[in-house]
Amino acid sequence: MNGLQLYLQSLLNIKHIYNVLTANVGYRYIKRWVSPTQKEITRRKRRLPAQPESKRSNFIEWNRNSEIYAFNTRLSEKFDTEKLNQAFTHKSYILDELKKQQEMGIEEPKFDISHNEEYIEKGREITSEIVKKYLKKSLPRLPEVGITALHDYLMSEQMLATASSHIGTKDIILTSEHPVSQQTLAQTFVALVGALAESVNVDHASAFVRDFLIVGLANKDLTEIWCPTKPFELLNDVISAERKISIEARLIGQAGKNTILSVYHVGIYANKEYLGSGFGETIAEAKDVAAINILAQIYGLHHTSQPLRFNEELNVSA
Amino acid sequence: MSLLRKGQQWGTFACVWHIFDATWQDPFKSAHLIKKYLMGLHKPIYHPLNQCGDHVIVINSKEIALRGDHWQKRVYFHHTGYHGGATWTLAWELHSKDPTMIIKKAIYSAMDGTLQRRFTMQRLHIFPDDNVPKEMLENVSNQIKQLRPVPNRLYEIPQEERDKIPRLIQYPSDYQLK
Structure with a gap:
């Protein structure tokens, strides 16, 4: 019994739970209109056509800077914040913003941030090299054809996009499209590798690729790939x-x-x-x-x- | 699924054909042996809902041997469902009507009465003699060992060999045997 009391007390210490527990002090029942109303709301929601996915960055409490900071800290990486921001900015986003300014009536639209085209190109080269070297090191007897097949599989859009969405890039990417396409997700991953190679060094980027991309082979039947x-x-x-x-x-x-x-x-x-x-x-x-x-x-x-x-x-x- | 995995699956669920010679074998004891192969109980992948049973061809079912006086005393009961429709057939009578029936019934009753039993029985092929269709015989890749060795009967041994058998005593030529 004492144990239960202790547990309840610790529960009460949490503010949120406390609010919930005290919310219905003063009445002993739930009003009779609550259930039918909520049922009706749910019914109407079901009848609606599929709603577009809401954009996380349009929520009022969205704070992009803290998200970028959290991304860096969550992965225990040492991205340069400016470079990280650049890696997330796609060209389509900048073009879209310029277009918006033109529509607003600004004659010389100006939007002075850099996009990640350069990082994508550089990152793809680095990732490809890292993947090849890593596979050669861990499967030393596999012939070149097999290495290439596994490499192509890892560098496929789907694998890159999966790796990208698993580290939580979906909401932070700046692009004109919504929801973010697989191609953009894949490009963001290689751009991140490029940015990391510049922020720290290539060896550190190789650990990033290994931890987030190459581990994709862990649960796969390798003979199915090659x-x-x-x-x-x-x-x-x-x-x-x-x-x-x-x-x-x-x-x-x-x-x-x-x-x-x-x-x-x-x-x-x-x-x-x-x-x-x-x-x-x-x-x-x-x-x-x-x-x-x-x-x-x-x-x-x-x-x-x-x-x-x-x-x-x-x-x-x- | 890669070809490697397909091969593994194909080998695991391979359906083997066995042959069993029923000559001088007790059908009721053999039934428990044959049942294991029919149901796939000898396989590590066995599960009641898993289709892993093998085919068994039983030959020479005409030559089965019953214990004691079972040919005279064992009774097979059948009821037509109509009034007075009950019949009791002795084992020797049934065997003379259909020489595959006794072993078939023995295997059928050796298995539990589940829904699978009738499908499992379809994998059993009984022949009264050793005339098995050639196509079926080609499928066979294993022989089930008999429970008892078939005894070598004296009248089957040719006279020359019979004479070579050492004798303990030699009756005098004028000895009256009966």
């Missing part, structure tokens, strides 16, 4: 280059040959040594699956391989 098109030939090349022996595929099991659920189990051997196996609907497919299985294990893409590490330091400037 899979060799001719796995058996590729595996043969890999094995013969390493051990000077060629591989052979053997049918080691099959079930339900004349049914639609036919399964073939193909094993791959090099000099009578078992390398791996795979299942498939047809023998050709099982052979491919077996080769992909072994290749994915060699390259570290397999679902049983050690997961990608996201705490490695990268020395980009060197």
Whole structure:
């Protein structure tokens, strides 16, 4: 009981809760009109067509400066405030503002802030380089084609936009469009990388890219992003280059040959040594699956391989 | 889904075909063995709502062996639903009418009476002898081991080999056996 009292007292200390608790002191019931009125309001709201998303910056208590400050502090980054502001300002916003001034009747419209085109271009180059270097470091045996495929996946608009919206850029971006498009979100992310590289250094920007963009690979099936098109030939090349022996595929099991659920189990051997196996609907497919299985294990893409590490330091400037 | 994952899935849910030779086997004890394969109980992915059962082909169901005097004493009851429609058929009678019936009924009653039972039974193929269609036989990739080894009967051994069997005593030529 004492414990409960203590809990209630601590609750009362919070001002907000206190207000709620004392709000209905003086009457013991809720008026009978409250429920039907609220039901009617909800009903009318449901009947309305889909309302446009409200713009957070149009709310009266919006304080852009504190948002920018909070963005910087939340991510524990050391962005230069001016550069951070610039990274968030898209060209379309400036053009839009100038247009607005013209419509107001100003003959020589002037809007003296800089946009992020430069940062986007620079940031894209830096991000691309960081991603490539990081992937090469963490997947050292993966061939260039695979690295490029993973790189392209990470640099795709969707991945960049996801990374961008997850760090909370959506409301701070200055652009003419509303709601903010995927493309703008993606561009903002690379602009932020550019701005960070200028504010601190490229090595610090690489940690930013690693923590917010490359971690996107953590829950993905890597073989879905990249899979060799001719796995058996590729595996043969890999094995013969390493051990000077060629591989052979053997049918080691099959079930339900004349049914639609036919399964073939193909094993791959090099000099009578078992390398791996795979299942498939047809023998050709099982052979491919077996080769992909072994290749994915060699390259570290397999679902049983050690997961990608996201705490490695990268020395980009060197 | 990548090809690798598809292959993994395909292998995990592979439907294997087994063959079981019922010669000289007890149908009621074999039923509990065959049931496991039919329902997929031998698989780590088993779940009552998971379709993971295998196919089983039972051959030589004509040659089953019943314990003791079960051929004479075991009774199969059937009721047509009409007044006086009850019949009691002895095991030997049923077996002579349909040699697949006893093992089929044994497997059916070895399983729990759930909604799945009739679908599971569709994966069972019983043949009175070893004449299995070739297409079906090609699917088979496993043989279920018999519970008892088929005994080697004296009258099946050819006379030359029978003579080679060492004898403990030799009856005199004029000995009256009966």
